[in-house]
Amino acid sequence: MKRYDAVIVGSGAAGAVMAYRLSSKGMSVLVLERGKREDPATFEHNEMEMLPRVYKNGGLQTTADLDLAIMQGCTVGGSTVVNNAIWLRADLDRLLPDWKARGADLDRARIEAAYTDLESKLRVSQIPxxxxxxxxxxxxxxxxxxxxxxxxxxxxxxxxIGCGWCNYGCRYNRKTSMLVTFIPWAESHGAEVIDQCRDVRLTRRGSTIAEVSYHRLGVTETVAADRVVMCAGAIGSSDLLLRSDITQRGNVGRHFHAxxxxxxxxxxxxxxxxxxxxxxxxxxxxxxxxxxxxxxxxxxxxxxxxxxxxxxxxxxxxxxxxxxxxxxxxxxxxxxxxxxxxxxxxxxxxxxxxxxxxxxxxxxxxxxxxxxxxxxxxxxxxxxxxxxxxxxxxxxxxxxxxxxxxxxxxxxAHPQGGNVICEDPSKGVVDTSFRVHGVDNLFVVDASVFPSNLWANCQATVMALSHVASDHVAA
Ligand SMILES: Cc1cc2nc3c(=O)[nH]c(=O)nc-3n(C[C@H](O)[C@H](O)[C@H](O)COP(=O)(O)OP(=O)(O)OC[C@H]3O[C@@H](n4cnc5c(N)ncnc54)[C@H](O)[C@@H]3O)c2cc1C
Ligand code: SF4
The missing domain is CATH 3.30.410 (Cholesterol Oxidase; domain 2)
Structure with a gap:
């Protein structure tokens, strides 16, 4: 069985940054993505064609009562491929004290340094x-x-060039989405990215994840990893953990918000x-x-x-x-x-x-x-x-x-929570180093870890937390 230093599930905002940061430290990295890898040159200015190609459930995901439509990307690059490219730092003065009160005391200086590094790499500027x-x-x-x-x-x-089609993928490679930045940068450091992975499952033995299996185009593959990092997004990561019988005393899936x-x-x-x-x-x-x-x-x-x-x-x-x-x-x-x-x-x-x-x-x-x-x-x-x-x-x-x-x-377009950070294992899923309580080599690092609402567009903070978390994961 092939063994990696890290297997990352999901290739969106969190997964791509994680893949780049781990692979650039010389680690062997495998990224498993449910959606298909798209060639931006084939993105059409045609909503009916693009919705099923790049959105989760073809854009038809809703809450059980049908009251709230929840949009998420499902393609290599995740929601960043279809998002509006708005870059907004969270109001940390408001957010971090609230998260601390909920058992998630994070280091402000490290988050701010991560924002700054990402802003330079993704060419963030004011919209003219x-x-x-x-x-x-x-x-x-x-x-x-x-x-x-x-x-x-x-x-x-x-x-x-202001074509206005960001929500269906940028065919001109002008949006610095993960598909055209951190994913290829990770690959240039040796990371492998496999698209169209169905039924990803984690097999737990004692306090470690021993194997990760997935179906791809009719074939089942199984790999081993020193670390497994869940970056399948809010909803997706909780869903996958539950299907792998990792419930954390009923905490997986709880505290979901939007x-x-x-x-x-x-x-x-x-x-x-x-x-x-x-x-x-x-x-x-x-x-x-x-x-x-x-x-x-x-x-x-x-x-x-x-x-x-x-x-x-x-x-x-x-x-x-x-x-x-x-x-x-x-x-x-x-x-x-x-x-x-x-x-x-x-x-x-x-x-x-x-x-x-x-x-x-x-x-x-x-x-x-x-x-x-x-x-x-x-x-x-x-x-x-x-x-x-x-x-x-x-x-x-x-x-x-x-x-x-x-x-x-x-x-x-901003679902959050479901695997929240809390140092108390009876209340949360991951600790402040993003490690799942009681599982030595399993981490969750996407929008599902937010203990309470960001009250801002999420991508910058998802990427910044992944940036910070990558040091814990590598260690
Ligand atoms: C239409 C739209 C517009 C948005 N506009 C903005 C914006 O302008 N600014 C902003 O800050 N935020 C915006 N967002 C939100 C932002 O893109 C997300 O908050 C951010 O991408 C979340 O990052 P993530 O890594 O948690 O999840 P995602 O980026 O969604 O990545 C998760 C990935 O995991 C994959 N996955 C899920 N389940 C599995 C599985 N079982 N196995 C394998 N892979 C799986 C998914 O296919 C996906 O590729 C927008 C979102 C949408 C949908
Ligand atoms: S050219 Fe600009 S407006 Fe058009 S899809 Fe790309 S980033 Fe969005």
Missing amino acids: MALANNGTSVFLRGCEALGIPARLLAHNRDEC LGGVMVTAEMPGEVDAYDKIGLTCVADVSEECVVETFFSPPGAFSITLGGWFAAHYDRMHRYTRFTQAGVMVGTDPTGRITIDRKGRTKIDLSFSKRDLDRIKKGVGTLAGIFFAAGALSVLPSTYRFIELTNPSDIHLIDEQVQHADDLLLGS
């Missing part, structure tokens, strides 16, 4: 206004009129053509209770978030070029759970609490105000019932018509 879609100036104008601080975000793109929310569309008096250039560009400091970011997407994804039914929806879509959009997100409490149901299916339980819903509604109201202040003719929140606000005095309709989570079309 010239590449921001035209909805950006509408949004900034509205924020300025209301005295709400707003700013362009930083991103990891290099010589982007940063998610709803889109709000505004119709402007003239053509905006927000479709051109980068879709996600700005954040506004609306309140500490929600995150408000601009967004715009190609027509398929846009139509899902637009709201309205049948003829009303058809009529709205005809005005696609006049719309601009932004989203309101909240970080849920870590009360969700990943389990395997009696039919062997992955079950994701997560409910938005009344407090979450109230925060979203308040954020939607503020966002509607921003759009009206910028001159919007109407504001269309993404609701189950048809709501069209035509002036600021209509904003109260949101409160009246939205009573339950399923009155909104909720989505998240």
